[in-house]
Amino acid sequence: MKRYIAFVALFFAPIAAHAQTGAAAPPAQVVVPPGDDDEGGLTGSVTDESAWQDLGIAIPSFATDANVATPANSEGTAALGRELARVITADLRNNGLFRPVGPDSLPRPTYTEIPAPAWGTWQARSAEMLVQGYVRAGTDGRLTVGCYLYDIALQSQLVREGWVVQPADWRRAAHKCADLIYSRLSGESPFFDSKIAYIAETGPKDKRVKRLAIMDSDGANHRFITNGQATALTPRYSPDYSKIVYLSYMNGNPRIYIYDIGSGRQTMVTQSSNPTFAPRWSPDGKWILYSMAVGGNTDIYRVPATGGESQRLTNTPGIDVGGSYSPDGTKIVFESDRSGSQQIYIMNADGSDQRRISFFGGRAATPEWSPRGDQIAFTHIAGDLRVAVMSPGGGGLRHLTNGWQDEAPPWSPNGRIIQFFRTERNSGNTSLWQVDLTGRNERRLPTPVGASDPAWGPVLP
Amino acid sequence: MRNTVTVLTVVSALALAGCASKPKELPPQPATVDGSGQVPPATGPIPGSNADFLAQMQGRNVIYFDTDKFDIDADDANALRTQAQWLQRYPNKRATIEGHADERGTREYNIALGERRANSAKNYLVSLGIDAGRLGTVSYGKERPVALGSNESAWAQNRRAVTITID
Numbered sequence: 001m002k003r004y005i006a007f008v009a010l011f012f013a014p015i016a017a018h019a020q021t022g023a024a025a026p027p028a029q030v031v032v033p034p035g036d037d038d039e040g041g042l043t044g045s046v047t048d049e050s051a052w053q054d055l056g057i058a059i060p061s062f063a064t065d066a067n068v069a070t071p072a073n074s075e076g077t078a079a080l081g082r083e084l085a086r087v088i089t090a091d092l093r094n095n096g097l098f099r100p101v102g103p104d105s106l107p108r109p110t111y112t113e114i115p116a117p118a119w120g121t122w123q124a125r126s127a128e129m130l131v132q133g134y135v136r137a138g139t140d141g142r143l144t145v146g147c148y149l150y151d152i153a154l155q156s157q158l159v160r161e162g163w164v165v166q167p168a169d170w171r172r173a174a175h176k177c178a179d180l181i182y183s184r185l186s187g188e189s190p191f192f193d194s195k196i197a198y199i200a201e202t203g204p205k206d207k208r209v210k211r212l213a214i215m216d217s218d219g220a221n222h223r224f225i226t227n228g229q230a231t232a233l234t235p236r237y238s239p240d241y242s243k244i245v246y247l248s249y250m251n252g253n254p255r256i257y258i259y260d261i262g263s264g265r266q267t268m269v270t271q272s273s274n275p276t277f278a279p280r281w282s283p284d285g286k287w288i289l290y291s292m293a294v295g296g297n298t299d300i301y302r303v304p305a306t307g308g309e310s311q312r313l314t315n316t317p318g319i320d321v322g323g324s325y326s327p328d329g330t331k332i333v334f335e336s337d338r339s340g341s342q343q344i345y346i347m348n349a350d351g352s353d354q355r356r357i358s359f360f361g362g363r364a365a366t367p368e369w370s371p372r373g374d375q376i377a378f379t380h381i382a383g384d385l386r387v388a389v390m391s392p393g394g395g396g397l398r399h400l401t402n403g404w405q406d407e408a409p410p411w412s413p414n415g416r417i418i419q420f421f422r423t424e425r426n427s428g429n430t431s432l433w434q435v436d437l438t439g440r441n442e443r444r445l446p447t448p449v450g451a452s453d454p455a456w457g458p459v460l461p
Numbered sequence: 462m463r464n465t466v467t468v469l470t471v472v473s474a475l476a477l478a479g480c481a482s483k484p485k486e487l488p489p490q491p492a493t494v495d496g497s498g499q500v501p502p503a504t505g506p507i508p509g510s511n512a513d514f515l516a517q518m519q520g521r522n523v524i525y526f527d528t529d530k531f532d533i534d535a536d537d538a539n540a541l542r543t544q545a546q547w548l549q550r551y552p553n554k555r556a557t558i559e560g561h562a563d564e565r566g567t568r569e570y571n572i573a574l575g576e577r578r579a580n581s582a583k584n585y586l587v588s589l590g591i592d593a594g595r596l597g598t599v600s601y602g603k604e605r606p607v608a609l610g611s612n613e614s615a616w617a618q619n620r621r622a623v624t625i626t627i628d
Contacts, residue, residue, distance in 0.1 A: 205609045231604060234569060247572075253599050254572060275576055275600060278569040291573065293600070296531070296580030298573040319573040335570065341529070342570055365567040379567050407567050425611040428564065453568065 055185065056127035057092060058152075059085045061103040062145070063111040063134045070137045072167035077143075081135050084145065084174045088131060090218060091178035091192045094434070095417065096441030097185070101127060114148060122152045129158075131181055135173075143170055147177035149184055159184045171220055172460070179459070189414035192217055195457045196419070197235040197244050198432060200224060201450035205428040210452075212246055212259070217456070219446040225259060234278060234408075237457035238285050238305070245269065245279040245288055256290050258305075270303050270310055278322045281305070282329055282349075289313075289323040289332065300334055300351075313351035324369045324376075325349065326392075333357075333367040333376055333392070344378055346392065357394035364388075366408050372415035375437075379407040379420075387420045387435065400439035408452075413459045419445075421452040509551040511626045517547055518624075524582060526620040528563070531577045533585050541582060544624050545589040551626075558582045559623045560600040563616035568602060575600030582622040 062081035073080035082103050089102035107121060114134045122130050130150040135143055146162040161180050165173045172193055179190030200213040209228040212235055215221055226232050230250035237244055244259045256269040256279045269288055270276060278291040287302045292310075298319045303310040314320035316338045323334040333346050336356075342365045344358040358364040362382030369376055369392070380388040380399065387401040387409045405423040412419070417434050424430070430452040432445040445451070506512035515522060521540035524533070533541065548554060560579030562571035579598035587593045608615035 206606055208604070210604070233604070275572070277572050291569070293573055293576040293580075296577040296584075296598075298576065319570060319577065321569050321573050337529075337570075342567075365570055381566070385565070385567070405565070423564070426609075428606075428609070428611075 055098050055129060056125075057098050057100040057129040057131060057181070058106055058122060058125060058127035059089045059092075059100055059102055059131045060106040061085050061108045062132070063109055063114050065111050065134070065136050068137045070143065070167050071141070072143060072170040077135050077137050080143075080170060081133075084133065084135060084170070084177070085131075087171055087174035087218070087220075088178045088181070091175060092181065094441075094443050095182075096436050096438070097182075101125075114146065117150055117152075117155075119152065119155050122150075128152055129181075129185070131177070133177060135170075138164075141167060143167055143173065145170075145173035145177065147173075147180055149181050171216060171218075175217070188416055190459055191412045191414045191417065191456075193460045194413050195237065195241065195460070196432075196445075197237050197246075197455045197457070198421075198447070198451050199233055199235065199453040200447070201430050201452055202228070208428070208450075212244065212248075213451075214244070215447070222448055234453050234455075236279060236281055236455045238281055239283060239458055240285060241457050241460070245281065247277050247279065256288070258288075267307075269305075269307075270301075280323050280325070282325050283327055284329060289325075291321045291323075300332075302349075311351075313347065314354065315351075322366060324367055326369050327371055327373045331369075331392075333369050335365050335367060342381065344376070344394075357392070358390070359394060360397050368410050368418075370411050370415040371413060375415070377409040377411060377418050379409065387418060389418070389437070398439065400435045400437070401433070401442065406433070408454070410455050412456055419454040419456055421454060423452075509554060511628050514547055514624075514626045518543060522624045523621050525617060526578055526622070528616070528620065529566075529574070531574070531581045533581055537582075538585065541585045542589060545586050545591055548586070548591050548595070548626075554626050555595045555597070556624050556626045557597045557599060558586075559605075559625065560598060561605060561619055561621050561623070562603045563619040564603045564606060564611065565616060566603060568604075571602035572600050575602045578620075578622045582624065 062084045064077040064081050067076045067078040070077050070080060073083060085103035089100045092098045092100040109132055111134060114132045117130055117132060130152050133147045135145050137143055142164050144162060144164050148160040149158045151158055159180060163173045163176050175193035178192045183190045194217045195214055196217055197214050200211045201208055203209045210231045211228040212225040212232040214223050230248050233247040235244050235246035242261060245256060247254055248257050254275045254277050256276045257266045258269055259266050274292050274294050276290050276292045280289040286305055288305050289300060289302050291298050291300050297317060298321055299312055299314045300320050300323050301310045301312050318338040320336045323332045325332055330349055331346055332349055335342055336345050342363040343356055344364045344367045345354055345356050347354040362380055365379045365381060367376050367378040375389045376392055377389050380386050385405045385407050386399050387406045388397060388399045390397045403422045404425050406420050409418045409420040417436050419434050421430050422433050430450045432447055432451045432454045433442060434445060435442040506516050521543045524537040524540050558579040560575030562574045579600055583596045583598055586596060606619045608618035
């Protein structure tokens with residue numbers, strides 16, 4: 001699982017020429033997109049996006065210096081250049097900020113035009129931004145991908161970067177480029193070069209097979225991890241992507257296992273004659289939170305991820321379950337029905353100072369602390385199940401979805417997008433969805449079969 | 462032989478009636494059977510087997526709960542008394558109680574809720590004199606519905622604790 005992408009300074013032939021152009025027209029002069037005005041973060045950044053919702057971005061095929069064979073594409077690096085642009089286009093299309101136009105309806109720039117765009121060609125089109133790039137195959141087979149973002153009206157470069165990847169990782173170079181553009185234009189942290197663990201569901205409602213599966217953030221590179229003989233539920237990537245913690249009925253009873261992605265080995269987190277479930281990592285990967293039912297009474301515990309003594313964090317009659325750490329690891333938001341119905345509570349990471357924060361009617365479940373710290377996503381149950389957010393103080397309730405049954409909302413690594421799964425009435429069919437913090441941009445994530453319990457891992461190094 | 466066929470027909474008819482009925486009519490009330498006095502027909506299920514248990518219970522191997530609740534009401538208590546009588550007759554038999562929830566809740570909470578329901582049934586059986594060591598519990602949350610619709614009647618049938626004896 002060594003997944004590092006070599007970062008390259010763009011010293012290559014076509015770029016060298018360009019570096020001078022860039023120096024002549026420093027990107028600092030470029031108009032800064034409105035997102036940067038909302039310095040204080042979330043509340044501001046979610047309210048005003050319509051102004052640049054229509055920011056047009058042209059993304060023509062990436063050029064290549066010589067069309068050579070590569071394991072990444074059967075037709076060679078030229079065809080791969082088009083695929084790279086398509087992946088970037090798809091990434092940028094689906095978050096409500098941009099209006100990208102992909103390579104299939106655009107002229108194809110030459111290799112020498114990459115650092116020096118043919119401005120006339122692009123000014124005749126409606127796009128404000130231009131993404132150009134190239135792909136070259138090295139003698140060792142590795143691919144070098146360069147990515148450039150230009151402001152067409154100002155005829156200047158905003159940012160550029162390059163990466164060296166193994167042919168099998170070519171999509172990661174495209175995601176890195178999409179991340180670069182997204183970050184530069186929105187002022188937000190990147191998130192496309194990341195992975196999602198989830199539960200793949202097949203079969204009829206009363207005999208549904210539930211398997212652990214993983215895929216890239218855009219649904220590509222899909223892989224089943226368990227074979228479906230035992231029901232698997234609620235996976236979570238470790239912060240370093242080396243492991244997945246999840247629930248399995250593999251020995252007949254619900255227990256938490258850690259699946260090591262490199263070795264394929266599974267270990268039980270804690271030996272117990274009681275059911276354990278709802279596992280979560282601490283942000284530093286050192287602890288695992290879990291819930292355990294003893295005599296029907298469920299409480300939250302934590303245990304070192306490497307094994308050892310468990311420590312009980314809650315101690316009330318009723319169901320205390322789940323939990324999500326604040327980004328700094330000092331607090332935990334969790335769910336409890338100690339008041340008579342499911343509600344959301346916050347405690348210190350050692351279990352002290354437990355207090356309820358949800359007081360808006362209905363039930364509130366599955367809280368997830370935003371990686372940015374200032375919002376908590378959860379499932380609001382009032383008739384239907386809907387995804388909602390609130391502040392850690394319990395104020396500012398906003399519903400982001402309006403389905404019949406939408407639940408379990410984890411965050412994207414940059415805290416801008418919330419993922420959830422939607423269950424269809426009667427059939428019980430499940431699917432993965434994403435919604436941005438405005439609630440306006442909702443989209444279904446492509447999965448080969450039914451899907452639930454999505455969990456987003458961090459952005460890859 | 463004829464006797465067995467008749468029993469099976471009655472059981473499946475009751476099962477069908479159960480599926481179609483309203484929550485309030487669940488579980489179907491079979492004619493009172495004094496299990497202790499009955500000797501299964503020679504051709505019937507092996508005495509002490511789970512098949513025998515199911516035949517004797519006639520639906521009372523399952524108890525039902527209200528939304529988000531786990532308390533034992535009068536119907537549940539009657540069913541559990543019948544289960545306890547069978548378990549007392551076969552003191553070497555162990556049983557697992559499966560707890561379930563309907564689909565209208567979040568996944569992890571429903572696992573906890575199913576566990577709480579299975580323990581309610583277990584604790585009641587223990588209060589009737591069944592050794593706790595003979596009774597296991599397992600929760601399937603909302604993952605294993607028996608009624609497949611998305612309506613009150615289906616949900617009422619899925620909020621249940623099912624006793625299964627171990628052969």
